[in-house]
Structures are given as C-alpha cells and as structure tokens.
Amino acid sequence: MKNIKKFSSHFNVWLCLMITFTIISCKEDSGIQFAREGAKPDKLTNISFEEAAGGAIISYDMPDNVDLRYVQATYTLDNGRTMVAKSSVYDNHLKVEGFAKIGEYNIELKAVSVGEVQSDPIMIKIKTGKPQYQILAESFESDSYFYSTFGGINLVYKNESAANIILRVFKFGTNPTTNMTGWNTINDTYTKSKEGVIRVRGENPIAAKYGVIIRDQWGNISDTIVRTLTPLEEVELKGIKGYKGIVAYSNENKNGEYILNYSAQGNSADLEVALFDGLQTGSTYNTGKQWWGRNAPIPLQFSLDLGKKVQLSRVKLWGRNDNASLLFQATHPKEFEVYASNNPATDGSWDSWTLVGSFTGTRPSGLAFGVNATQEDQTYAQAGEDFEVAWDTQESYRYFRVKVLCTWNGVREQPLGNALTVAISEMKFFGKYTQ
Template identity: 30%
Template sequence: MERNLRKSFWVIMFSLVLTFVSCSEEKGPTPLENNPNGPGMVENITIENLSGKVKLTYELPDNQDLLYVKANYKLENGTEMEVKSSYYNNSMLLEGFAGGKEVNVKVTAVNRSEKSSVAKDITVSPLLAPIYGVFNSLETSVDFGGIRIKASNPTKENIALLVMTKNNTGDWEALRNSIYTSTDIINKNVRANAGSFESKPTQFAIVVRDRWLNVTDTLFTEITPLFEEKIPVSNYRPLRLDNDPASYPENRVEYLWDSQFGWPRVWVTLRSNPVPKHTVTMDMGTSARISRIHIWDYLEGGNYYYLGSMRKFRIWGIDSTPNQSGSLAGWTLLGDYTAVKPSGLPYGQQNNEDFLTAQAGVDYETRSDVNVRYIRIECLESWDGNSYMALSELLIYGKVN
C-alpha cells in the first residue's frame, strides 16, 4: 500500500513537471506545418509601372506548401511597405509611390511554415502619383466669402486639397474645411473656419496630399474675397402661397431656420399632395443680393440622399410682393440645381464622405445680380423619384441692400 502511494506521488509530480515545462515553452500560435526548407524563388517577374503604383506579374515556384508571395519596399517618404498576395494569384499591386524615381523591391515566396525563399531583387520606376496631375490642373478664383478651387481628379483617388492661410503668428495653417474628396471633378468654395473671409487681400497656399502622405509642391495665390454676410435670420418669415403644398401637421416653414435638426422641426411636404411640383416660400424680411443658400437635407433613418430629400430643384427670387396664387410670373430664376452624392453610390447607399458632406450642409450658389426679398424653392425630383420635398435647415448669404 505504501509503495503504491509512493508510486502515485511520483507520477503526479512528473505530470506537474511536464505541465510546467509545456506551459513555459508555449509561445503563442505557430505554423501548422514545420517544413524547414523555404520554397523556390519567384521567377520571370514582369513590371508594369503605373501612376503611383506598380503591377507585378510573375511565375510561382513549384512548391506544394506555397502560401503567399510578398513584396517589401520603402516609399520615397521613408514609409516601410509590405504587400502579400495569395498563391492563388500570379500578380500583385504595389501602391503609395510618389513616383518619378527608381525604388528597390524584394519579392519573396513564403510557405505554410512561414519559411521564406531567397528574395528576388528588382527595381521599379513608378510614374508620378495622381496628386501631381491634380495639382497641375488647379485653378483658383475669387468667390463670395472665400476662394473657389477647381481641379480634375480623373482616377477618383482619395485626396486632400489642403488650403492654408496665415495664422496670427504668421505661420501657414490648414483650414478645417479644406477639401477631402474622391470625386473626379472638384469645384468648391473654401471659406474661413468661422464663416466668410473679410473682403480684403488674403494670401492662400494650396497643396495636394494622398493617403500615403505624399505631398505636392505648394500653389501660392492672393485673392480678395467678395463681401458676403448672413442675411439676418431674425427677419425670416414664412409665406404661404395658394399652390404651396401641405406639410405634415408637426412641421412648420419657420423650422427651416431654427437651428434645430431632426423630427419634427423640419419641413416635409405630404407625398399624397396632388401638386406636381412641391414648393416652399419665405420672406427674408429685407431686400438683398444673395450669393448662396446653404441647405441641410433631412436625415431619414440615418440616410441622406433619400426619400423626399431634393435631388433636382430650382430656387426663385422676387423683390416685390408675389402673387398670392403662387404663379411664378415675375419671379427670377436664381439657380437650377442637381444635388450630387460624392461617392456616386446607388440610391439607398452612402459612404462616410457622403454622410459628412450632407451633415455639413451644401452651398448652392445663386444669381447675385438682382435684388430679391422673397425666396421660393421648387422641388423637381426627390431622391426616390417623386416631387415631394424634405428639408431640415437653410441659411441665406449675400449682401443686404
């Protein structure tokens, strides 16, 4: 009996030692296979130099346990890059180059035991990155309260047009409302962080940057923004003309300038209303030449560019008291617009740029050579293909007479 107990004691102790050793040697996940020999080299690499990119096409080594091919390289700005491509593919795309210089790349095959082949050294010569084409297409001009920037981005790259002005200490500082986009045609007014720039000579500096932090040279320009002010909201009044459609009972026209967003403090007309084109009319309370109307669409269930938000619409203005019938005779067309979803995604879909653009509201520039006091917005087509309208807020800018 004593011998059995002694034997059991040593069995238990031996098991504990094995357990301790096993635990102490555990080093996390390890390859399922243990082939100490690396695969053969990647051969016959074909190099296609593209704008800011390089496409590699190659022959895979004949190894049963090949897992992937990887390329290691350093961008011109010093960033270390590694790209992997499955053994199912015989090509890979290397991105992030500024371009215009030769770059060394190491191409390696790796097996399922994470053993690498001898690296194949190649030299690539990517063409200049798309940001340089965008930079070369830059056009600037004077605009109300700011600077107008136009540029072409034909490959729809994710880029930033950083617009800088000098701060109080004389240093260049990027405006918070610089342009971040992936659209092909860029046409935007950039104003001061706190609103409009003063109508005095102002120096601007503009650079184009991509998501790999490649940056172009700087475009310097001096512009005197056109004078612009916000038409005082305290003077706004609703004006109901005979053919203006009914809204939901909870909504009021004056909610369009109360600085509150979300139901019910919005303006949404009834879809069932028989009027072919839905309108809303307001009195600014003063005669002015207006430069733009800033419109915030109604956020419906987390979606913009949706349901009754206006996709195609017109803005009208008149200085004298309008005809109560709602006839547009005597009104001046201030602008004909089509709202644009930056991503171009199908109806009901939006990306982050779409959401942020709509959340910030959109400026719709107007004809500014006529005096107007009354404003009428006419919805031609909502995003769901009807003509009812859904608006959250609006503000009007220009110069009071």
C-alpha cells in the same frame, strides 16, 4: 516656399493609424507552427511593369508549383520605410505604391508556398509615375481649382485614385489668439473621395494669401501652393417671407404653390416661420421649428419674397435634424432647383421664372437609401449643406422659387395626398443686395 510642417495632435493620431494599417503586413508572426511546409517555389518569370501614380503595377508569370500561395514584393520608400505588397495566386500582377516622387526604385520579388516557404528573390528596377498628392497639389495652381467666391474661397479637388489624403488650407495673417503673424490653419479635410469641393466661408472681401498642402497616407507632403485671392462680399439675406401671390397647388394645377403644413404636429410650423427662424431645428440640437410638408406631392414648389433685389450666391439647407435615423431618407430633400423672377405669374406657370441653379445633395458615406446615417453623415448634415449658384452669369432678382425634385428615396412623381412627408429644418440664402 517650404512645406508648412506644424500638424495638430489629432492629425498625428490619424496618420499613425493609417501607417499601422498600411504596414501591418510587414510584421512577422512569431511562435506559429505551420501544419506543413510546401516545396520551395520556382522564381517568377516574364516580369514587366507599368508606371502608376506614386508606384507601379508589376506583372509576371507564376511558377507551376502546387503549393504556391502568393507573390510578395518588398521595397523601401523615400522616407526609409520598408513596405510589403502581396498578391494571391489568382492574380498575375501586384501594385507597389507610396513613393514620394517620380524615380527608379528597386523591388524584391518572391513567390511564397504553404508554410511561408519562399523562392529565391529576384531584384527588378521599376520607374514610378507622378504621385497623386503631387498631381493634386499642382492642380491648385489653376484658377479652375483654387479660386475666390462669395464670402470666401473654393478648392475643387480631383482624387482619381481615391487615395487617403489630407488637404490643409492656410491663411496668412494675424492669429487673434496668439497675436502672432504667420500662416494659420483654417480648414482640414480628410478624405478618400474621388472628387469634392472645400468651401471656406466667413472671409472678408479683401486680398489675402491662402495656401494649401496635401499629405498622403504614406506621409508624403506636397509643397505649399500659395495664391493671393480676394473673396467677394457676401451676406446672409434676411427678412425672407413666403410669397402669397401664386395659386395653391392641386393635382389639377401642379404649377401652384405648396406652402402649407398638412396635419402639423410636434416641432412643425408654417413654412416661412420654420425655414427662416435661424435655428437648425429639433429636440436633439436646439428648439427651432422644422417644416413638415405632410402628404406632399413630388415635385413640389414654394416661392419666397426677399423684399429687395439680390444677387444670390448660395443656398444652405438642413434636412430633418431632430432624428439622425431620418437623415438621407424619404423625408430629406436630395435634388432641387432654384428659380428667380421679378414678376411671377399668378398661376404658377414657369415662363416667368429663370433657372439659377440645379442641385444634388451629397451623402459623405455613400451608403444606400435605407441605411442609417453614419457619424460622418450626421456631422455633415448637422452643419448644413451649401449649394453654390453660378454667380458670374446671374442677374438680380427679388423672388425665388424652390422646386424639390425628389428626396433620398429617389421617387420623382407623387400626387398630392400621398403618405410622403418632406421635411426641411432650415434654409439660408446668401449673396448681396443690389438695391
């Protein structure tokens, strides 16, 4: 199938910026007078190369010139764009990249001295490895990387070179706005993460054609990978209540339930009211209630009664969304587990519970604890974070137990009554009712 080539205006702006940053080194300075000019450097010697994804790493011996400043490679991509790569005198190699396919390409190498004095050029021919965008596209032909799940589809991507890429997901059908039938964009992901999951939700449980293309920072576009997938039926599970059949948590019985508010204030409310009021909380975004577990122990657990047996597909969690400076900080849950049971023990012992999922939150920026959330972090947190359950191995349960293992401060053990506050704005449970 031919590439789908319609891209939105914001995509083009992003691409132009990437191109500008990539080729800025190609521009020649004008009107600059160098303090002095060094001696013309000798040519590079002992040149070799090693294939790399979409390019090659070129090694060499540098000339023994005191004025030498850097080595420069000039080459042309498949789309006709001229590129320049540079490496300092402290390295004996440089990388050329951005090629659209495996092939042989000519590279011009020069040594450059003080005052931009260049050696005589040397032309070499390299062979490139398969580009990362093609490797990524081909991975989506596998059921392990592009597959249906509850309420939609998942695409698992491995971007091992951490290249800037855009993944665009399409669905074939009728556009409700234009009433035209064709391919419609349903997700755009801009990333340089080494790995991740694109989750498309809100899909009906009927067979449909889905496609994905990858575009890299040099403008190379993959073929469209098309799969016919049937999402599994998924609904938001409603009527969730806090389960009151287990003794309260204490420092003597750490298996008990921590379900109360301590010194509730502001927009706080009882757990079952705050967590399931349908609002993602806070004065900044709406008037919903959030749950503050003040003086909370770590780990802590609370149990929920869904009223009927269900097959759980995913949990969605919002941290403390009323204050961006507190996102991914000491109040924001980072690691938690979800257990299930049809006959919970009243003393809170874990033998009556089955682990159905262990989850770790993601911070898109990758910044350390204590650093304020970026706009990317805020946008991600405000949308809520999805945590999927291994649905293919799971039974049906009525009661679920959430165990918070740590917040983003990394502390894994705190007694009841410490100064820590655990804050959750909202939780949602999804899956299907089985009775």
